[in-house]
Amino acid sequence: MIDLHYAPTPNGWKISIMLEELGLPYRVIPVDIRAGEQFRPEFLAISPNNRIPAIVDHEPAGGGEPFSLFETGAILIYLAEKTGRFLPQDMRSRSRVIQWVMWQMGGLGPMLGQHGHFALYAVEKIPYAIQRYRDEAARLYGVLDRQLGNTGAYVAGADYSIADIACFPWTMTHKAQGFTLDDYPNVKRWYAAVRARPKVQAGLAIGKFVKEPFDEEARKNMFGERAKQLVNKQ
């Protein structure tokens, strides 16, 4: 059994989709990040970065004590290696998949995240910041579009992989962030194909229950005020 410490967000969906795709038994432990539950000591013990998602595998690969992990890239690679799925064995294909997972982790996710923050959530609208992240987001959609044009199929090649599972939930934010996939026809084709997968649908349906209004308390919990209390606390 795997515990999935989770909220229904793009990073949370990566892992709920992966677990659904794999058909592994798991139970969802909701972490209401708007209410500040990511700062609970028992959650910080497994996710010291105070971010969801995290997993605890009670039957870890290799046996032994329950094994916990945070960071979605690491979790996707662990689950793929544990099951032998969605990450090819041969060195070149495997490295290509990991390359695009890293691209998502270091680029697409953070840049779309910052664009969402400054354009949608920030009370003070700072034109430079909005433009900077909008340009970066547009550039990254362009990179993804060209890559999908080259493969003609999935992000890292002919086969569906953890690179697709990593990228897809972030592209779901396109409408809210004011992008249209008509500008990125290869992304549009891929997006429809991934979205149509029943296990993707199942992963996205997990945990709709923890959504709350985005109020002042949520702002404090998610935009740094609360995290400051952790500084120098051992």
Ligand SMILES: N[C@@H](CCC(=O)N[C@@H](CS)C(=O)NCC(=O)O)C(=O)O
């Ligand atoms: N790089 C991390 C990012 C995780 C992350 O940013 N999670 C967000 C939700 S999508 C979160 O937990 N936010 C809580 C907060 O900001 O306090 C990963 O891929 O796991």
